[in-house]
Amino acid sequence: MFPETDTPAVLIDLDIAEANIDRFQAHCDQHMLKLRPHIKTHKLPMLAKRQIAAGAIGITCQKISEAEAMIADGGVEDVLITFNIIGDEKLRRLRALADKVRLSVVADNTATIDGLSSAFADADRPLTVLVECDTGAARCGVMTPQAAAELAAYIAEKPGLSFGGLMTYPPTGKAPAVQKWLTDAKTRIEALGLDVPVISSGGSPDMWQAQDVPVATEYRIGTYVYNDRSLQSRGVCTWDDCALSVLVTIVSVPDNTRAVVDAGSKVLTSDLLGLDGHGHVLGRPDIKVASLSEEHGVLTAPAINLKVGDRLRIVPNHACVVSNMMDHVQLIRGGSALGPQLVAARGKVW
Amino acid sequence: MFPETDTPAVLIDLDIAEANIDRFQAHCDQHMLKLRPHIKTHKLPMLAKRQIAAGAIGITCQKISEAEAMIADGGVEDVLITFNIIGDEKLRRLRALADKVRLSVVADNTATIDGLSSAFADADRPLTVLVECDTGAARCGVMTPQAAAELAAYIAEKPGLSFGGLMTYPPTGKAPAVQKWLTDAKTRIEALGLDVPVISSGGSPDMWQAQDVPVATEYRIGTYVYNDRSLQSRGVCTWDDCALSVLVTIVSVPDNTRAVVDAGSKVLTSDLLGLDGHGHVLGRPDIKVASLSEEHGVLTAPAINLKVGDRLRIVPNHACVVSNMMDHVQLIRGGSALGPQLVAARGKVW
Numbered sequence: 001m002f003p004e005t006d007t008p009a010v011l012i013d014l015d016i017a018e019a020n021i022d023r024f025q026a027h028c029d030q031h032m033l034k035l036r037p038h039i040k041t042h043k044l045p046m047l048a049k050r051q052i053a054a055g056a057i058g059i060t061c062q063k064i065s066e067a068e069a070m071i072a073d074g075g076v077e078d079v080l081i082t083f084n085i086i087g088d089e090k091l092r093r094l095r096a097l098a099d100k101v102r103l104s105v106v107a108d109n110t111a112t113i114d115g116l117s118s119a120f121a122d123a124d125r126p127l128t129v130l131v132e133c134d135t136g137a138a139r140c141g142v143m144t145p146q147a148a149a150e151l152a153a154y155i156a157e158k159p160g161l162s163f164g165g166l167m168t169y170p171p172t173g174k175a176p177a178v179q180k181w182l183t184d185a186k187t188r189i190e191a192l193g194l195d196v197p198v199i200s201s202g203g204s205p206d207m208w209q210a211q212d213v214p215v216a217t218e219y220r221i222g223t224y225v226y227n228d229r230s231l232q233s234r235g236v237c238t239w240d241d242c243a244l245s246v247l248v249t250i251v252s253v254p255d256n257t258r259a260v261v262d263a264g265s266k267v268l269t270s271d272l273l274g275l276d277g278h279g280h281v282l283g284r285p286d287i288k289v290a291s292l293s294e295e296h297g298v299l300t301a302p303a304i305n306l307k308v309g310d311r312l313r314i315v316p317n318h319a320c321v322v323s324n325m326m327d328h329v330q331l332i333r334g335g336s337a338l339g340p341q342l343v344a345a346r347g348k349v350w
Numbered sequence: 351m352f353p354e355t356d357t358p359a360v361l362i363d364l365d366i367a368e369a370n371i372d373r374f375q376a377h378c379d380q381h382m383l384k385l386r387p388h389i390k391t392h393k394l395p396m397l398a399k400r401q402i403a404a405g406a407i408g409i410t411c412q413k414i415s416e417a418e419a420m421i422a423d424g425g426v427e428d429v430l431i432t433f434n435i436i437g438d439e440k441l442r443r444l445r446a447l448a449d450k451v452r453l454s455v456v457a458d459n460t461a462t463i464d465g466l467s468s469a470f471a472d473a474d475r476p477l478t479v480l481v482e483c484d485t486g487a488a489r490c491g492v493m494t495p496q497a498a499a500e501l502a503a504y505i506a507e508k509p510g511l512s513f514g515g516l517m518t519y520p521p522t523g524k525a526p527a528v529q530k531w532l533t534d535a536k537t538r539i540e541a542l543g544l545d546v547p548v549i550s551s552g553g554s555p556d557m558w559q560a561q562d563v564p565v566a567t568e569y570r571i572g573t574y575v576y577n578d579r580s581l582q583s584r585g586v587c588t589w590d591d592c593a594l595s596v597l598v599t600i601v602s603v604p605d606n607t608r609a610v611v612d613a614g615s616k617v618l619t620s621d622l623l624g625l626d627g628h629g630h631v632l633g634r635p636d637i638k639v640a641s642l643s644e645e646h647g648v649l650t651a652p653a654i655n656l657k658v659g660d661r662l663r664i665v666p667n668h669a670c671v672v673s674n675m676m677d678h679v680q681l682i683r684g685g686s687a688l689g690p691q692l693v694a695a696r697g698k699v700w
Binding site: 006007008040062063083084086087089090108109111112134138139140141142143249251252253254255258260262263265266267269270271272293294295296298307308309320321324325326327347349350 | 356357358390412413433434436437439440458459461462484488489490491492493599601602603604605608610612613615616617619620621622643644645646648657658659670671674675676677697699700
């Protein structure tokens with residue numbers, strides 16, 4: 001199994017990734033929803049460009065440094081950063097980024113907006129700022145539609161800024177509540193005489209119900225490009241739709257109920273996402289990825305029937321954090337290895 | 351708080367790290383135990399050299415690529431790799447490594463030993479191979495003292511190899527059982543007419559009881575250089591002994607029970623190590639690091655009393671995986687920033 005590839009390796013099957021991109025683009029097209037993929041999952045400019053070629057309107061990044069890495073080669077012209085940007089150094093880099101691409105950001109507080117305004121007050125073009133809304137996920141975001149309207153008005157009056165609409169990272173499976181919240185906010189903002197050109201929602205778990213929040217104009221989504229055990233367990237995809245797997249070698253078989261592989265939490269990560277065990281062994285559903293230490297993974301089964309030197313492929317619980325662990329992923333198509341690909345935005349947390 | 355350092359940043363306080371190195375070296379010296387630090391925690395050649403300068407006999411690595419990164423600058427001359435090395439590419443690199451340093455490895459199975467022997471059969475010096483023993487941790491290792499003796503004899507007869515002794519990654523808090531297991535194995539091997547020059551045990555949780563396995567000749571330990579919330583919770587260290595912390599900025603305060611910081615699982619990792627929450631906020635024991643998404647951390651408290659732009663330092667649950675997330679850590683001494691340091695062995699999983 002991929003004898004020319006040393007293990008552990010993160011394999012990306014391009015046939016599957018491209019099919020995932022095209023299938024969800026078709027779904028969004030059918031429902032007249034703009035698609036803005038989040039590059040946090042793949043962190044590869046080549047796949048961002050493939051997403052745009054398929055019809056995406058631009059990309060989503062979480063951090064400025066991710067955006068810098070994704071646009072370096074050209075071919076990506078529209079970036080939304082869904083993060084409160086704080087601090088002089090980041091604002092300086094954000095301003096430089098705005099000279100290169102069509103840029104928008106989000107904010108959920110006046111301190112962030114004041115900083116953005118200071119940085120862009122003398123810019124040729126205003127920076128587009130969306131209000132981040134907490135529609136139930138309890139992470140960032142203003143907590144009421146009225147607070148969203150007040151912050152929209154605050155942005156609209158600030159030098160250097162343009163109010164761009166609403167953005168939410170919604171709770172899973174709560175489309176009616178999200179629809180109600182965003183519609184209420186939109187109505188209040190329009191009553192102030194402001195347009196709400198964009199309403200951005202998203203999330204892979206609800207991807208096939210993206211149309212159930214019809215007030216939204218665009219959908220942000222990351223994991224769908226690779227899929228993973230978490231999405232398979234939710235019925236969002238099948239194992240055949242999983243483009244990312246970790247190629248491992250059996251390094252020890254202490255007895256026939258246990259085998260140890262050369263990938264631990266420094267490759268597969270400790271993300272559980274509510275699941276039991278640390279991944280799915282392709283073709284061996286009887287095996288449990290029972291525990292991880294940093295560089296070892298312990299597999300258990302009633303009869304493991306593996307020998308030292310055997311290779312397996314493990315679909316991890318959470319693809320987005322695994323592709324971030326390696327400097328290079330290994331591209332494949334079906335059974336053929338195509339070679340390593342630099343993960344350009346790996347480790348870009350600033 | 352470190353205004354010249356952008357966040358999120360992994361801070362390493364060298365005063366604390368050096369004190370940790372010296373204190374445990376003194377403990378080992380007092381108990382006539384050789385110390386062989388595991389570099390998995392810091393992955394920095396500068397700290398490996400500091401450990402050797404303090405009295406360590408060499409270093410432990412888990413992977414060949416870690417060892418390659420650690421010896422590149424010189425100053426490290428003795429390396430034990432505590433992993434079954436499998437496959438032609440790794441054996442080729444292992445052979446090259448053996449030309450540069452005094453090298454030993456471990457094995458728990460004949461397939462691994464056969465590969466090592468093939469690679470070293472025509473070498474000028476034999477490769478030292480220790481038998482890895484499962485004394486209760488249920489990861490790698492032969493499962494009985496008799497199996498250890500048989501594998502020792504197997505190594506001793508193989509061209510290109512030299513039997514180097516026993517190695518175990520012991521279960522925590524089980525010193526009497528580990529002592530009994532290793533003594534039994536040593537007796538059986540000596541009965542075959544073989545010397546057992548090294549018996550290597552280790553682990554940070556039991557570090558202050560390292561002497562409780564007197565049959566062991568050397569101790570391997572990684573986390574002690576930085577310490578972390580896991581070791582603090584076990585009473586092994588205090589917060590003042592924690593050399594690694596994550597500097598974060600508050601980016602959102604939705605209400606006075608919740609604040610969001612700019613570090614999530616792509617910095618702090620999802621390692622729980624049995625703990626509740628994802629880290630300890632220095633100086634604010636009332637705050638819980640309640641949840642992480644990839645780039646956000648959610649803090650909760652009855653009265654959080656933080657504002658956007660404030661900075662905090664978080665001691666993570668598990669230091670070893672956090673220093674592996676960033677290309678650079680930021681060195682500090684007390685309150686002064688010294689600048690970035692490349693994490694030379696970050697992501698070296700081959």
